[in-house]
Amino acid sequence: MSNIENIEYDSLLIRFKDLLKHNNLKFTKQREVVLKTLYNNDEHFTPESLYLLIKETYPELNVGIATVYRTLNLLEESSIVTSISFGSAGKKYELANKPHHDHLICKCCGLIVEFENGDIETKQEEIASKNGFKLTSHLMQLYGICENCQKSRKNK
Amino acid sequence: MSNIENIEYDSLLIRFKDLLKHNNLKFTKQREVVLKTLYNNDEHFTPESLYLLIKETYPELNVGIATVYRTLNLLEESSIVTSISFGSAGKKYELANKPHHDHLICKCCGLIVEFENGDIETKQEEIASKNGFKLTSHLMQLYGICENCQKSRKNK
């Protein structure tokens, strides 16, 4: 692990600890492990997939899925993680401090592809100011069928 | 109700009936009423809100919520309706053949302004196809502070 990554993780951890202290909450191994696992794995996790990975990685901690849910909610309220939801397949979480990007989501298998597009962001600013709004953030998710799912549909 | 609306509805209905026939499914009052209610009300429905409106509008049919779910799934698979996920507020359905609109949302007072922007939609198509996706829908919400709220903040 490089120094840069450690610095990033350390600052995340400090933010998390500060937040806990401010709210009279305690810093626990379980909470740390949730944050660390999100940080070490560049994926979009469902609560269950995160729970399974944590169980596998830290079997001695015997973390319960309820704690994963509780910690994800805490982290999301504090804007340390964000979630995206796609239909009935559920909700997925990722760290919020990644460089800004939007999501392309397969309605069929749940695959998520990240993208970034400056032209669209410029247009969004134009639309907002045309309507008298001062833009603070946005949510853009494109839903479709990915290459693989298009193929498997044809095979049926 | 104008002729134009009737023609639109009739063509929708024909599409639905064709689809049912094609799959050896039957055209029933309940299925018709789900489509008609979506058509007559320019809203985003949760399965439950749609169910409640149908019960209120056609009490004699005694439609069950399971049928609303079943019909929405059927209509969605057939691309007659699409669903959009509004964050934690759940999943909402609307007719797929309406012109797509997006939302500009004031974080301060909740004002919602609808807009439509062809340039962005074109870019979205480009992004999707560049990633091998066949685009079916999108969710774009711009969050900000509206004109009025900007003024009243200054007054404070």
Added chain:
DNA sequence: TTACTTGCAAATGATTTGCACGTAT
């Protein structure tokens, strides 16, 4: 010590499913 946190299991809420009866074709 004393709150807060945990894992567990039970509870909840949304959606789906099995079944016997009803209905469109």
Added chain:
DNA sequence: ATACGTGCAAATCATTTGCAAGTAA
């Protein structure tokens, strides 16, 4: 007549919550 569709209630799935025991501060 024969599937298929329906409402109902029970089942399921993801998520939340109550509780007694454990742990950070």
